[in-house]
Amino acid sequence: MSARERLVESARELLWERGYVGVSPRAIQERAGAGQGSMYHHFSGKAELALEAVRRTAGQLRDTAEAELSGPGTARSRISAYLLREREVLRGCPVGRLTQDPEIVASPRLREPVEETFTWLRSRLAEVIAEGREEFPAGLDPVATATAIVAVLQGGYVLARAAGSAEPFDQAINGVLGLLGVAPAD
Amino acid sequence: MSARERLVESARELLWERGYVGVSPRAIQERAGAGQGSMYHHFSGKAELALEAVRRTAGQLRDTAEAELSGPGTARSRISAYLLREREVLRGCPVGRLTQDPEIVASPRLREPVEETFTWLRSRLAEVIAEGREEFPAGLDPVATATAIVAVLQGGYVLARAAGSAEPFDQAINGVLGLLGVAPAD
DNA sequence: GTCTATAGGGTGATAGAC
DNA sequence: GTCTATCACCCTATAGAC
Numbered sequence: 001m002s003a004r005e006r007l008v009e010s011a012r013e014l015l016w017e018r019g020y021v022g023v024s025p026r027a028i029q030e031r032a033g034a035g036q037g038s039m040y041h042h043f044s045g046k047a048e049l050a051l052e053a054v055r056r057t058a059g060q061l062r063d064t065a066e067a068e069l070s071g072p073g074t075a076r077s078r079i080s081a082y083l084l085r086e087r088e089v090l091r092g093c094p095v096g097r098l099t100q101d102p103e104i105v106a107s108p109r110l111r112e113p114v115e116e117t118f119t120w121l122r123s124r125l126a127e128v129i130a131e132g133r134e135e136f137p138a139g140l141d142p143v144a145t146a147t148a149i150v151a152v153l154q155g156g157y158v159l160a161r162a163a164g165s166a167e168p169f170d171q172a173i174n175g176v177l178g179l180l181g182v183a184p185a186d
Numbered sequence: 187m188s189a190r191e192r193l194v195e196s197a198r199e200l201l202w203e204r205g206y207v208g209v210s211p212r213a214i215q216e217r218a219g220a221g222q223g224s225m226y227h228h229f230s231g232k233a234e235l236a237l238e239a240v241r242r243t244a245g246q247l248r249d250t251a252e253a254e255l256s257g258p259g260t261a262r263s264r265i266s267a268y269l270l271r272e273r274e275v276l277r278g279c280p281v282g283r284l285t286q287d288p289e290i291v292a293s294p295r296l297r298e299p300v301e302e303t304f305t306w307l308r309s310r311l312a313e314v315i316a317e318g319r320e321e322f323p324a325g326l327d328p329v330a331t332a333t334a335i336v337a338v339l340q341g342g343y344v345l346a347r348a349a350g351s352a353e354p355f356d357q358a359i360n361g362v363l364g365l366l367g368v369a370p371a372d
Numbered sequence: 373g374t375c376t377a378t379a380g381g382g383t384g385a386t387a388g389a390c
Numbered sequence: 391g392t393c394t395a396t397c398a399c400c401c402t403a404t405a406g407a408c
Binding site: 223 | 373374375376
């Protein structure tokens with residue numbers, strides 16, 4: 001792996017763990033096994049390196065979700081597969097995490113991939129719900145429901161980190177699945 | 187207001203805006219109009235000041251929620267009043283925000299009031315749901331449903347900050363209310 | 373209680389040699 | 391491409407005067 005590549009990967013990990021304000025270029029360089037000169041040769045600074053890291057992480061989240069939501073099966077089964085996928089719950093969501101960072105929210109360039117990820121995810125989920133409308137309780141609004149589902153995931157991470165345990169995350173998922181009329185093992 | 191009081195209030199605001207890793211004692215002192223000496227006279231350091239600030243914020247959230255959830259009315263009306271209360275959505279949740287902070291999650295003392303807040307909120311909501319069981323879809327699990335509701339709020343903040351708009355937050359709330367069988371104006 | 377001075381280390385970036 | 395040196399500034403805390 002090239003030094004450039006190692007820098008981006010280190011930045012991704014550290015942004016996930018500590019956020020933008022909590023990471024220093026030096027820490028990224030150390031984890032990457034690269035020096036100052038190397039980093040500033042490949043990137044103009046912390047912001048540009050973070051931008052590439054954030055874009056890559058956002059793209060990966062999208063690709064994973066797209067694969068799950070576009071697989072075979074009913075709308076219900078695809079949504080519950082998406083919700084029940086194994087996650088490193090206590091690490092939180094690598095994209096959602098960034099929304100708590102003042103510098104990321106304040107920077108249009110850094111916020112853009114984050115916004116785009118959730119906009120895409122909400123509308124993709126809304127499509128799946130709309131496709132399988134008769135599988136769900138009657139009169140349900142696809143966009144509002146999709147947004148609530150994404151929110152449950154993001155909020156589940158928050159509650160899990162607060163508790164130091166994955167238990168509230170699992171309960172939150174059980175809770176929406178129940179409300180969607182999907183039994184625990186469905 | 188005493189200098190001590192101003193320091194705690196400044197710390198509360200800055201923790202909300204920037205999180206623990208994003209705030210410096212100096213910034214707190216400046217906002218409070220207090221000097222170094224004053225801060226270190228009243229508190230042993232950043233961690234102790236933050237601890238008092240976090241405890242106070244957590245207590246306030248709990249008092250507000252308790253007032254709403256223990257008011258008059260059906261379970262449905264109390265829950266929807268709680269969910270539809272006016273919020274400064276783009277600022278995020280002052281307690282939930284802290285769960286994204288590595289130093290807070292890593293410190294048992296700092297995490298404790300955060301954990302306690304959500305544990306209390308989940309079980310208080312579960313009680314209200316259990317009381318009004320026949321008002322909701324049949325066979326619904328009070329604890330899982332309560333957890334999902336809290337998660338929707340927390341995730342709603344995440345989505346709103348990602349979007350730079352309160353719209354996803356409102357949609358997420360609409361989404362759960364719909365799933366709970368509560369019409370938009372109910 | 374609050375002030376100023378000082379400390380040792382980190383931050384984010386630049387410069388120029390190799 | 392990567393290295394080391396250097397920069398001005400900020401971080402968190404301590405010390406001691408007032």
